[in-house]
Amino acid sequence: MKSSRGLDPKIEAVFRDLLGRIPFLQVKSFRAINEVYGNQPDALVEVEARGKPWVLVVECKRQGHPQHVRHGLLQLQRFLEPTRGRPCYGVLVAPFISKLSADLCAEAGVGYVDLAGNARLAFDQVFIETRVADNPFREKRETRSLFGPRATRVLRVLLQGPLHPWKVAELAESARVSVGWASAVRRELLAREWGVEEPGGLRVKKPHAILDAWVKADDWRKRTTTEEYSLLLPSDPVHLAEKLQDTLKGDRPAFTQWFAAWLRHPHATVPVVTAYVRKLPEETVITEAFLARQVSSGGRLRLVLPKDEGVFSPAQKARGFDLVSDVQIxxxxxxxxxxxxxxxAELRKWPDFAGGWA
Incomplete structure (x- = not known):
């Protein structure tokens, strides 16, 4: 957001565009401040509203997560304190300002501007507010760091209720990842204020926000290899699942999708029995045992090889069947x-979903 030469020119352009929409507002100067130790704001924008001079005190953040925004608001408060009583207005800038971060700014009486098109400026007789739905600048690295295979191992553990605090070392051991990965997930959750640090460690504060973001980042096709089989003879789901367990013997499948959800919280009939396996069996093993043939779609038995074995943990049992976690289902x-x-949707509305998040 800020280089050795001053403020990102994209930010200045966005500012000038916004302020240019107000017919009675004139921009007098736009001055970036190169302060090595951060004891000064990043920029000062001098404007005139109906003949009255105002100074917009600008603080830039590389990320607009709530934690970073709170820090930026404290910095602006420090910068503005000596100007109390004078026509100065604080503005926080980031690549993307989320709705939660925008609310924090509004509560603090501070404006905000981002590169995605979100903005709120309210001073003198000036009022500008725009809002876009999604973040077009979402960093791929950021998404990978929180919803990549290793990180989601940590999320599955944290989202298993009842929700409670976790020390990093215990979390890493339970999720079967390195302490470094557990720490990275902790940092991301705290930055978004989806988690909170307590004396006992990190506890998830907003499980639904995490799961909603995970849904957006998830890609079933990229994380699985699937084989589907059409069955010659009819068979109820329970019998089919029992036979699959017997057929695979030592490699016990972990059921997911409709059958697993039906066992956890019945809502509808089971059109397909789906199970994760650690190794796809030879095609003849399934075709002979079930009088089946492999198909590209429309089958009643689906075997899924995950790219990462994190889907198997935490596990649960129902009526003698191994299931993946409710979050994974x-x-x-x-x-x-x-x-x-x-x-x-019905599974998630169930009060005991994932052990209960109340």
Whole structure:
């Protein structure tokens, strides 16, 4: 957002565009401040509103997560304190300002501007407010760091209720990742204020916000390899699942999607029995045991090889069957079709979803 030469020219352009929409407002100067130790704001914008001079005190942040915004607001408060009583107005700038971060700025009486088109300026007789839905500048690295294979191992553990604090070392051991990965997830959750630091460690504060963001980042096709089978003879889901367990013997499958959701919180019939396996069996093993043939779609038995074995943990049991976690069942149902999204919604509304998040 700021270089050795001053403020990002994109930010200046956005500012000038916004301020230029007000017919009675004139921009007198736009001055970036190169302060090595951060004891000064990043820029001062001098404007005139109906003949009255105002100074916009600008503080830039590389990220607009709530934690970073709170820090920026404290900095602006420090910069503005000596100007009390004078026509000065603080403005926080970031690549993207989320709705929560925008609310923090409004509560503090501070304006905000981002590169995505979100803005709120309210001083003198000036009022500008615009809002866009999504973040077009979402960093791929940022998304990978929180919803990549290793990080989601940590999220599955944290989202298993009842929600409680976790020390980093204990979290890493339970999720089967390095302490470094557990620490990275902790930092991301705290930055977004989706988690809170307590004496006992990190506790998830906003599980629904985490899951909603995970849904947007998730890609079933990229994280799985699937084999589907059409069955010659009819069979109820329970019998089919029992036979699959017997057929695979030592490699016990972990069921997901409709069958797993039906066992956890019945809502609709089970059109397909889906199970994660650690190794896809030879095709003849399934075709001979079930009088089946492999198909590209429309089958009643689906075997799924995950790219990362984190999907198997935490596990749960129901009526003698191994299941993946409720969070994983939910994620797997959403893109599945055959009204899987309806079953997913019912499962998530259930008070005991993922052990309860109350």
């Amino acid at each position: 939910y994620l797997d149902l959403l893109p599945a079709g055959l009204r899987g999204d309806e079953q997913a």
